Amino acid sequence: MEEAKKNQNTSLRDELDPVIDVTNESNEPANDVDNVDEHAKNKGGQSKRSFVWDHFKKVEGRNGKVKCDYCVLIMAGGSKENGTSAMSYHLKNVCRRFPLYKKEGMKKQAMLNFKPTTKRQSRGTLASHHFHQEKARKFLARMCIKDNRPFSIIDDEEFREFVWEINPMLKIPSRWTIAKDCLSIHEEEQNNLKKLLKNQIVSLTTDTWTSVQKFNYKCRTTHWVDDNWMLNKRILNFCQIPNHKGVTIGKYVYRCLQEWGIDRVFTITVDNASSNDGAIKYLRYMLKGSRSILDSKYLHLRCCAHIINLVVRDGLDEQFSTITKIRNAVKYVRSSPSRYDNFKECIKYEKIDCKSKPCLDVETRWNSTFLMLETAEKYSKAFNRLQEIDINYSSYFYNEGDDDDGKKIITRKGNNSNKNDRVLGALEDEDWEKASFQ
Structure with a gap:
């Protein structure tokens, strides 16, 4: 009799005050905070959408009152006037006997989606995602750094509408906050790089x-x-x-x-x-x-690319006159929109099918001279026709003047006296033959 009475008292106490091992996550109830899609049904068969009904019971005879299954607290909730917000807050932040009390990462359900691809990845990876305000602000600062965006982009109306459409929960910081975040990222990356370079050769x-x-x-x-x-x-x-x-x-x-x-x-x-x-x-x-x-x-250690560039430059001096004339011709058509329009008319008349535009070379990059000659040679007929229809084209390469004795001399345009002054006249057929790579 005493043993049966003891078992009956234990069952009654467990029903009123259930004991749950909080340290063991495997013993958690089947329906926790994340299982928001499952529905608990009351005696009348009405569906309850919130997860809180797995942990609360309505108090009989008291309308709008519910009782917590863990701490046996009676509170208002579940009605149209009160809702379930107070019940949810009680479980997450008040009830210490609730298994998921103040447990980060279990309060919200993660979204499973594909991460965007990067340059090193051929396809995206599947990962879960939680929204974090600080993390989103950090990635906004990294976007400004990596894409060379101004800090004022966050003040653009269209940008704010775009962000709001994606996630209204994101609080867009000010430009000064973004600037501070960029400095923090710089210091963080600098410290990481110092650790990588430590004791490195x-x-x-x-x-x-x-x-x-x-x-x-x-x-x-x-x-x-x-x-x-x-x-x-x-x-x-x-x-x-x-x-x-x-x-x-x-x-x-x-x-x-x-x-x-x-x-x-x-x-x-x-x-x-x-x-x-x-x-x-x-x-x-x-x-x-x-x-x-x-x-x-x-x-x-001397730069090999610089040595090759010097060797090639010495070799190009053998064709200095032709290269200088082609460079001056390209300068002429690129110097103003009206001249380039005339040049495009010549291209159209000669029916030249080439999408690349005439380009100038850079003195420290020998391959740029090759690209200049290769492109200009494709437009050789257009340059010859431009010489016939544009009276300013030929005069661009030289002008006439008088010396001290009154004799006519031809000088190269320009204020500097260098070896470019020895190159006179417009392009001829002989120059195009030298520039040809065939």
């Missing part, structure tokens, strides 16, 4: 040039092989320098190495400028020590 590539605004700039790139035998490349620094002197270049490179904590340099690749010899001499002295690689004996 690296090789540097550096170059110095002067812009059209007469400012001197310098860029430094590092290369290294990681533990997985993968070649990596990162730009360490891009800055303005006062001059092209060797000591100045060496000091700026060494300062950059100190900022990144790099003390093991194998080679430094530079072009054949004489100032770089002084820079390498300075760096070889500063990098000597127990951490130097082979006592910095092979530190100086």
Whole structure:
């Protein structure tokens, strides 16, 4: 009798106050917070959409009152006036005996979808997704960095409408917040790169040039092989320098190495400028020590591409006159819209089917000269016809003047006196034959 009475009391206590092992997630109820699609039915057969009805019961005789299955708290809920919001809040944030009390990641159901593809991926990957305000703001800042977007893009009306249509929960920050986030991302990536470069043997590539605004700039790139035998490349620094002197270049490179904590340099690749010899001499002295690689004996490495460019330039001097005439002809048709319109009329008349436009070469890139000659040769008939219909085309290549004795002389247009002044006259058939690659 006593044992039966004890079992009866235990069953009654478990019914009023059920015991759940919170530490064991496998013992959680079958219907938790995420199972919002399952419906609990009451005695009348009416469907309940909210998950809270798996953990609450209506109090008989008291309209609009419900009782929690875990803490036996009676509260208002379930009616049209009160709804189920208070019941949901009670389970997630108040009831300590609820298995999922204040458990992050279980309060909302994740969405399963394909992530967008990247350059290294052939197709998207399937992954779950939770919306996070801070994470979305960080990706917005990364978009501005990677795509060179201005911070003012977040103030655009169309952009805000687009974001609202995708997810109205995203609170768009101000441009100042995005700017701070970009600085934070820069510091984070900088610290990550410093960890990667720690105790690594690296090789540097550096170059110095002067812009059209007469400012001197310098860029430094590092290369290294990681533990997985993968070649990596990162730009360490891009800055303005006062001059092209060797000591100045060496000091700026060494300062950059100190900022990144790099003390093991194998080679430094530079072009054949004489100032770089002084820079390498300075760096070889500063990098000597127990951490130097082979006592910095092979530190100086000359740029192979720059050497090839110098060799090709010397070879192109044999056809200097023809190349200069073609370059001047391309300059003429590209100098104004009206001239280019006349040139297009000549192309149409000669029925030339070519989609590429005439392009100019760059002095430091020998392959650009090849592209200029290759494209211009396709339009040779159009250039010859332009010489016949445009009176300004021939006069663009030379003009006449008087010398001190009153004799007529022909001089090249331009204020600078250089070897370009020796090239006179427009293009002839002989020039096109030299430029032909057949």
